[in-house]
Amino acid sequence: DAKTTQPNSMESNEEEPVHLPCNHSTISGTDYIHWYRQLPSQGPEYVIHGLTSNVNNRMASLAIAEDRKSSTLILHRATLRDAAVYYCILRVLSGSARQLTFGSGTQLTVLP
């Protein structure tokens, strides 16, 4: 999988929006952009994914740059429960896409 780059840590105030950036300059045309998060003492949890267009679901929004070399995960109103490590991952569309390659992720701290 192509490499992604994320800030090591970010802080946000409770009930404010959070924009988590991810750079993936080597992305190919068939790579999906996935976001997972890992809350303390839990397994990773799927958040959202997209290919080219911006995506929304009940948890978050994913904004994908026009050249697809970067993306931003948006949490519209951060809560204390959103404090977690957020991973941006690229997945290849092919039968050999056998794993999720997790980078180091962004540790999000939500301040009350």
Added chain:
Amino acid sequence: EAQVTQNPRYLITVTGKKLTVTCSQNMNHEYMSWYRQDPGLGLRQIYYSMNVEVTDKGDVPEGYKVSRKEKRNFPLILESPSPNQTSLYFCASSLSQGLAGAEQYFGPGTRLTVT
């Protein structure tokens, strides 16, 4: 409720004593995999299975075995555990690994300590 379950959640064992960590999913998923998570190294894949009787090595398979006799179960076997296998283990499943858009569901983790 759709879920991936792992047992045991915590295990302390001694070097060389064979152990099995079970993983089960109730979503009829074809794809299942095992990861280990270590501080500073992140999550690394151990083994994966595309379907029943189809398994393959991930990035760190040494010292581990797996089997996939039934679609719902994917046990991780440590024939002769060593202290360097002390780690947090996660099982995951997804509908189809052929679909890069498929989300993976992770179990709650098994914390293994080998002394």
